[in-house]
Amino acid sequence: xxxxxxxxxxxxxxxxxxxxxxxxxxxxxxxxxxxxxxxxxxxxxxxxxxxxxxxxxxxxxxxxxxxxxxxxxxxxxxxxxxxxxxxxxxxxxxxxxxxxxxxxxxxxxxxxxxxxxxxxxxxxxxxxxxxxxxxxxxxxxxxxxxxxxxxxxxxxxxxxxxxxxxxxxxxxxxxxxxxxxxxxxxxxxxxxxxxxxxxxxxxxxxxxxxxxxxxxxxxxxxxxxxx
Numbered sequence: 001x002x003x004x005x006x007x008x009x010x011x012x013x014x015x016x017x018x019x020x021x022x023x024x025x026x027x028x029x030x031x032x033x034x035x036x037x038x039x040x041x042x043x044x045x046x047x048x049x050x051x052x053x054x055x056x057x058x059x060x061x062x063x064x065x066x067x068x069x070x071x072x073x074x075x076x077x078x079x080x081x082x083x084x085x086x087x088x089x090x091x092x093x094x095x096x097x098x099x100x101x102x103x104x105x106x107x108x109x110x111x112x113x114x115x116x117x118x119x120x121x122x123x124x125x126x127x128x129x130x131x132x133x134x135x136x137x138x139x140x141x142x143x144x145x146x147x148x149x150x151x152x153x154x155x156x157x158x159x160x161x162x163x164x165x166x167x168x169x170x171x172x173x174x175x176x177x178x179x180x181x182x183x184x185x186x187x188x189x190x191x192x193x194x195x196x197x198x199x200x201x202x203x204x205x206x207x208x209x210x211x212x213x214x215x216x217x218x219x220x221x222x223x224x225x226x227x
Contacts, residue, residue: 002026003061004084005193006045008037008077009069009097010118011162011185015041015048017059018193027051030189037076045080056088063196065187066094067209068118068126068140074208081206091201096209098128098140099195100187101161106134109158112179113137117148117163119185125163126211127151142211145170152176160184 001020008014013036016028027048031040049055064081067074078094085092102116115129120142127148129138138151145163149170156177159168162185171178 001060001197002058003063003193003196004045004049004056004059005063005095005189005196006041006077006081007065007097007100007186007189007192008041008073008080009065009067009186010073012189013037013040013044014186014189014192015045016189016193017048017052018190018197020197025190025193028190030186032185037073041076041080045084056084059084059088059090061085061090061196061201062088062092062206063095063192063199064092064206065097065100065192066207067097068120068142068211069097071210074210078206078208085206092206093196093199093201093204094206094209095192095195095199095204096128096140097187098126098161100191101184102128102130103191103195104188105132105158105160105181106130107132109181111156113152113155113157115148115152115157115159115164115167117159117161117167119162119166120211125161125167127167129157140209140211149174149176149178 014030016025018025062081062085081092098116105114118126128140145166160182164180168178
């Protein structure tokens with residue numbers, strides 16, 4: 001099975017193509033960016049697919065990060081994934097950003113809690129904690145740094161994600177054994193592909209996962225009266 005994975009949810013615009021059973025993608029590109037995903041994504045996907053024999057017709061599945069993440073970024077990636085899947089007649093699956101962020105540590109941090117903490121702005125994080133074998137201990141949620149640290153329990157904990165250090169500081173303050181493993185602003189798209197290959201299309205639809213309201217202000221003064 002061959003999969004195209006897409007990530008535009010956070011601080012990168014990324015895509016890769018991976019074959020089932022392989023560890024290295026056939027093609028991969030990941031560009032750090034906080035804005036501009038809409039303009040960058042399709043040319044990036046085209047470059048990645050041009051590097052793969054058979055192009056889009058060789059794909060069996062598309063995976064995309066569904067959040068939590070930025071509203072604009074999620075819409076860009078999910079729309080692209082759905083369109084490609086529809087055109088190719090193949091399933092599309094969704095992978096959470098927290099799962100893709102935590103995945104590299106599963107099975108490697110024996111006896112430790114694996115916690116992914118992503119920056120949700122304004123002192124908040126998107127947070128999830130798993131056992132070293134991948135069992136969910138703390139469900140996906142938005143919380144402040146202190147509440148995220150306290151949700152970990154007794155630890156010890158290995159933290160990953162853009163807000164890993166902020167949560168670790170709170171964990172240290174309450175006496176937890178905490179390690180910051182990685183503070184990357186976006187997951188490695190190769191792990192999005194790996195999780196996408198394992199996902200059940202019926203149980204993992206490419207549907208956005210929002211944990212907070214949009215940061216927008218209604219333009220009341222320009223609003224027309226309703227009849």
